[in-house]
Amino acid sequence: MVRVLINVPKKAHRGEVIEIKVLISHPMESGQRRNEMGQPIPRDIIHSFRCTYNNQVVLEAELFPAVAANPFLSFFAVAEDTGTIVFAFTDDHGTEQVERAAIVIE
Numbered sequence: 001m002v003r004v005l006i007n008v009p010k011k012a013h014r015g016e017v018i019e020i021k022v023l024i025s026h027p028m029e030s031g032q033r034r035n036e037m038g039q040p041i042p043r044d045i046i047h048s049f050r051c052t053y054n055n056q057v058v059l060e061a062e063l064f065p066a067v068a069a070n071p072f073l074s075f076f077a078v079a080e081d082t083g084t085i086v087f088a089f090t091d092d093h094g095t096e097q098v099e100r101a102a103i104v105i106e
Contacts, residue, residue: 001097002026006087008101012079018103020051020058022073022087030065046071048090053103054083079105
């Protein structure tokens with residue numbers, strides 16, 4: 001399990017455009033580097049990311065080895081209803097991690 005920092009407004013007005021920020025603490029090893037013994041370091045990246053807001057897809061992304069370590073994603077959504085924003089991502093080992101943030105619409 002990796003550390004994820006999520007920044008979502010706790011409250012918003014209906015129809016307001018909100019900014020969603022996600023920082024995923026992950027080394028994102030490309031698989032092209034070698035260790036001090038000359039052995040290849042195995043690839044280890046988060047390859048897919050999906051964000052939903054009340055079960056509607058807001059952002060879906062496919063990540064590649066060229067993405068920097070600790071990927072930071074920032075994007076916008078329209079606040080419609082009180083609910084949950086869900087963040088799911090999968091790495092090269094098949095491990096899926098899911099995080100949630102609540103938002104209240106006034």
